[in-house]
Amino acid sequence: MAPVSISMRGLAEVASAKPSRKQSKLKRFQYPESDESKGRSNYYVKALSAVKRHHRGQSDIVAAVLNGLMIEAASETDPRKKAKLRSNHRALKDYLEKFGSRQLVIKPGKSLHYAYKDLIVSAHPDLVAEENGSLILIKINPSKDDFAGGVCSTILHILYEAAKNQGLPIKPTGVECLQTSSGSRIAGPKSGFPDKSILNNACQELLTLWFSA
Numbered sequence: 469m470a471p472v473s474i475s476m477r478g479l480a481e482v483a484s485a486k487p488s489r490k491q492s493k494l495k496r497f498q499y500p501e502s503d504e505s506k507g508r509s510n511y512y513v514k515a516l517s518a519v520k521r522h523h524r525g526q527s528d529i530v531a532a533v534l535n536g537l538m539i540e541a542a543s544e545t546d547p548r549k550k551a552k553l554r555s556n557h558r559a560l561k562d563y564l565e566k567f568g569s570r571q572l573v574i575k576p577g578k579s580l581h582y583a584y585k586d587l588i589v590s591a592h593p594d595l596v597a598e599e600n601g602s603l604i605l606i607k608i609n610p611s612k613d614d615f616a617g618g619v620c621s622t623i624l625h626i627l628y629e630a631a632k633n634q635g636l637p638i639k640p641t642g643v644e645c646l647q648t649s650s651g652s653r654i655a656g657p658k659s660g661f662p663d664k665s666i667l668n669n670a671c672q673e674l675l676t677l678w679f680s681a
Contacts, residue, residue, distance in 0.1 A: 472678055474498075476582070476591045476607075476630075480615075480622035482677065483670035494677050511552060512610040515560040516594055519608070522564060523572045523597065534560060559610035559648050566651035572597035572604065580630035584671035591630035593643075603638050605631055609647045620645040620654045622670065625661050 478497030485493045518533040534557060541553035575598060580591040595606040607623050609615055615623075624643045631638040640656040647654075 471586045471588050472675060473588045473590065474674065476589050476623050476626040477615075477619070479589050479626065479670060479674055480619040482674050483622050484616055484618035490673075491677055494674065498678065512556055512559055515556040515563070515610055516608060518560050519563050520574050520595065522568060523570075523574050523595075530560075530564070555611075558612075562648035562651075563608070563610070563646070566648065567646055567653070570599065572599055575603075578605070578631070578634070578636070580627070580634055582626050582630045582633070582667070582671075584668050585675065587671050587675055589626055589630075589671070591627050593627060602642055603636060604642050604644060605636075605638060606644045606646055609645065609649075612649050614647045614650050614652060615645070620647075622667075624654065624656045625667055628656055628661055629664060629667065 474497050478494070481497070482490050482493045514533065514537065518530050521533075522530045537553050537557040537560070541550050541557065544550040544553060572595065575596045578593060578596050580593070582589040582591055593605040594608040595604070597604045597606065605627055607620075607627060609620075623645055627643045628638060628640060631643070640660045641658055643656045645654045646652070
């Protein structure tokens with residue numbers, strides 16, 4: 469039997485949901501090859517790509533992206549495509565205003581994962597960078613709404629453990645969740661993350677839900 473795969477956001481949202489809503493939360497992430505899931509994962513690709521360009525000092529290109537998104541949105545007749553273009557414009561603009569002054573040195577991306585029994589949790593940071601000589605792995609939430617309570621902390625724990633498993637020189641404080649709409653910046657705890665048993669319990673719960681659907 470092939471292993472079960474889910475994103476770290478998917479695991480975090482299921483783990484943080486009320487018991488009565490866990491199954492419905494899981495269904496949103498259960499089929500990564502579905503059109504809906506692919507659309508969700510690629511929704512903010514233009515904004516996130518421009519964020520990397522910003523930190524590489526390509527301000528002219530970023531300005532052109534911002535302008536181009538609004539021009540495209542103005543002429544787009546499909547309501548969903550228009551909304552996507554406007555959302556990318558908003559997310560990029562919010563990021564630049566709230567986090568754009570950070571001096572990040574962008575590094576090549578990392579394909580990370582956290583494994584538990586037959587579950588593979590993808591843990592891909594949106595930004596891999598160095599700041600003040602230290603490695604930083606960043607997950608960006610570019611949507612209008614902040615993640616629900618507990619989601620960021622679980623995402624950061626997964627990201628940290630996945631990075632450690634690959635031998636990356638990461639500190640607990642070197643994993644971050646940035647929420648563009650509110651400007652919230654959440655980093656891992658200075659005292660270190662709790663034992664992996666907490667993550668493993670969440671993984672076991674997800675596996676149970678997965679096969680009971």
